[in-house]
Amino acid sequence: MEFADYRNYTVGDDFRRVDWNVYARLEKLFLKLFVEEEDLHVYVLLDVSRSMYFGTPTKLLYGKRIAAALSYIALANLDRVGLATLSGSKASPLSLKRGKQAAFEIFEHLKSVRSDGETNLAASLREFSLKTSQSGPAIVISDFFDQGYRDGVMSLLSRKFEVTLIHVLDKEEVSPALAGDLVLIDSETGSHREITVTQSLLRRYRERLASFCNEIESFSVKYGCNYVRVTNESEFEDLVLSYLRKKRLIA
Amino acid sequence: MSFLSPLSLIWFLPLGAIIIVLYLLKLKRKEHLVSSVMLWQDAVADIQANVPFQKLKKNLLLVLQLTALALLAAAIARPFAWTKGISENRIVVVLDTSASMQSTDVKPSRFEIAKRNAISIVRKMGTSDTMLVITAGAKTRVVASFTSDKRTLINAISNLEPTDTVCNMRQALALALSLVHGLSKSPPRIIVLSDGGFSAIPDLSTRKVKLDYIRIGQGCENVAITGLDSRKTLSGDQQVFIGLHNFGKRERVFNLEVYLGTNLLDIREEKLAPGETKQEIMGDLANVSGRITAKLDIADDLAADNSGTVYLTRRRTISVLMVSKGNIFLQNALALDPRTQLTRTDSPPDLSKRRYDLVVFDGVKPPASLPPGGYLLVNTSVNGGPARTGKIVSRPTIVDSARSHPTCAYVDFSGVKILKAHYLHPEPWATTIIEGEGGALAVAGARQGRNFVQLGFNLLESDFPLHVGFPIFVANSLDWLTPRQTRTTGDSIRAGQPVYIDIPPDIREVTITNPSGHKQTVKVTQTPMIFDDTEHVGVYRITGKGFEREFAANLSSSQESNTLPKATLRLGHRAFVYKGESVRTNRELYGFVLFAVLAVLMFEWYVYHGRL
Secondary structure: OEEEEEEEOOOOOOHHHEOHHHHHHHOOOEEEEEEOOOOOEEEEEEEOOHHHOOOOOOHHHHHHHHHHHHHHHHHHOOOEEEEEEEEEOEEEEOOOEEOOOHHHHHHHHHHHOOOOOOEOHHHHHHHHHHHOOOOOEEEEEEOOOOOOHHHHHHHHHHOOOEEEEEEEEOHHHHOOOOOEEEEEEEOOOOOEEEEEEOHHHHHHHHHHHHHHHHHHHHHHHHOOOEEEEEEOOOOHHHHHHHHHHHOOOOO | OEEOOHHHHHHHHHHHHHHHHHHHOOOOOEEEEEOOOHHHHHHHHHHOOOHHHHHHHHOHHHHHHHHHHHHHHHHHOOEEEEEOOOOOOEEEEEEEOOHHHHOOOOOOOHHHHHHHHHHHHHHOOOOOOEEEEEEEOOOEEEEEEEEOOHHHHHHHHHOOOOOOOOOOHHHHHHHHHHHHOOOOOOOOEEEEEEOOOOOOEOOOOOOOOEEEEEEOOOOOOOEEEEEEEEEEOOOOOEEEEEEEEEOOOOOEEEEEEEEEOOEEEEEEEEEEOOOOEEEEEEOOOOOOOEEEEEEEEOOOOOOOOOEEEEEEOOOOOEEEEEEEOOOHHHHHHHHHOOOEEEEEEOOOOOOOOOOOOEEEEEOOOOOOOOOOEEEEEEOOOOOOOOEEEEEEEEOOOEEEEOOOOHHHOOOOOOOOOEOEEEEEEEOOOOEEEEEEOOOEEEEEEEEOOEEEEEEOEOHHHEOHHHOOHHHHHHHHHHHHHOHHHHOOOEEEEEOOOOEEEOOOOOOOEEEEEOOOOOEEEEEOOOOOEEEOOOOOOEEEEEEEOOEEEEEEEEOOOHHHHOOOOOOEEEEOOEEEEOOOOOOOEEEEOHHHHHHHHHHHHHHHHHHHOOOO
């Protein structure tokens, strides 16, 4: 417990909190206010679906680096860090870690993580929110190629998590260098889509991507979440040291 | 547009069918792994909203490939269009360079317009065409032989200059026809760029050759000196005759100025109605010698015919030595000419002491060496003379005479009877002027400054002196044998005609200055020297070592001065009518079509790689 401030006494206040020394000097009743120092529970949720295993470097690797960096920062700040991977409808949380030494455990775990399954943020985030008793900041690192992300985030918000969405995109997804007649194969579902790449189609795709990103950002603003969009071509050091600080994700 | 080989279009059917079949066998698309097709699905769904357009786009490649094939088949079928240009294998351009082409009724002049037309024709030539350029003045010249090099042709045409001569179109067309005959699979084409200022050509046929007549010029406002001559009257006076004609459509008033050298001799105001001809005669010129120039002070379409030059000369004496035992007929005939100063002797004289213009050896053997001059040898011969004497024949019959030779002009030898004569063996440089049954009876020739007329019979042993032709023959011989004495101080000729210039034998080189001041040095290889570079009107000066003469070239041609362009060119039995400045012909377009094929294929490539 740590002293924070004074406030005037009002009827019904606990007499034990009255600062009698001040009363002796001023003959006025003031209550001492204290702030309880708690361990912060920081949750890093990494999407490891197959769509994340895409790009150079892969979005997954980029996400792992972000997760590792944020975990280390939290551990260095004496916070508790809970890492969870999201794959399909499952959330696989690692037990809460504390102390800088735990960083290596987290790094080792991140190393061992392999991409698998489809993206189903609605189910996986719901599962995570139900499994986790203690709320705190929850950082979701994903490409959000799943329309169910809203439900998932809403599950977290309902359990009082302070949600931050880190949207990782590959440069190939931002401006695809495609030409000719192609069959596009979805890396998660394996579904096919025949397209004839034309300038208008590429333009349309870029418009659709921009609108998709704007939707996520609008949603975040609406529900008080942080939203950070990065591509795997951004320098990782710049991202952590400058961009996330600018976004007040880290102090 | 039409096709030269329309059957080739059939190629489109099998090849088009192959393309369609290949297109039906759907192309294998390249597989491409993406993280998620979610966004692509949305994008494609948006695009597919406009389905008809998408259908068209889907088949755009097929449409483009079929279009390229159709164009290729069309190119093989050799499309052509009727254009205002030229597309023949062989083309001959005949450009009129005569004086009338200098008319300024069209600006800057007819000749410049004709050149521009010719250059325009060159520029429109097909790549496989070859062209020849001929100029038609008094002389016909090939200025560019058959070539497809447009630069060479344009340079050759650009460097052409008009002349002040008449147009000998017959010669030019005869040359053009002979050059194109049988050389080309497709009918060759002759294009005549002219104002039609030449006479009809009835004796030429175009056969299978196409001929286009491009008329140059619009109208005629021209007054000309159509005739200019001088003559001596029997009374010893000299007269200058000047013929004037107004070829224009309006009355013209102007001054006729006559100069002696550079001094104004006379000036007369003239008034000529349209089409009117007028003659002016100037007399009282007995003692005048020199160059007479007539000038019209008038601004009209053609300047070349506004001046003319003739030469007057005072009468001079001809010193004649007659070496004879006695021949009254010959003596009287020689004395008839008032110019002669006759001396008679019996024995051969020493010619080195005194020079005579003419020496007559009548039955007397001349000395071995003769100085330059004229020699009439009657019944005798000389070493270095025009003929050696042969066998004697009695009563030879005259079978022919050289009527074109100046000595035989207006002389009839048909009734002449000769008792006895030597047949003559003429030298290669001599001409037989009277031909007997078995050989020459009289010859004439000039060599090394000596002019000879040699008769192989004694005049007194024939009845020739009793014939009317005898004094004429003697007078002709007198003129021909003494050219320097009988000719005037200068000659006037028609521009473009050759001029004969008597050059003293010791002069080997002369310089000729033309009217524009251009000088050219000419080597003298014979006398009289023939000079034919006389295509411009004006005074030409000939200078050599201690020698100076001049002559003048005049246009003096009603045909050229009448500059009204003619709408029809008559050749053989055909009349070629001017149809407008441009020549209508078929121009092959396969080059453009192939270019279109390339463009379509490039567009197809662009579409194929998804840039559209």
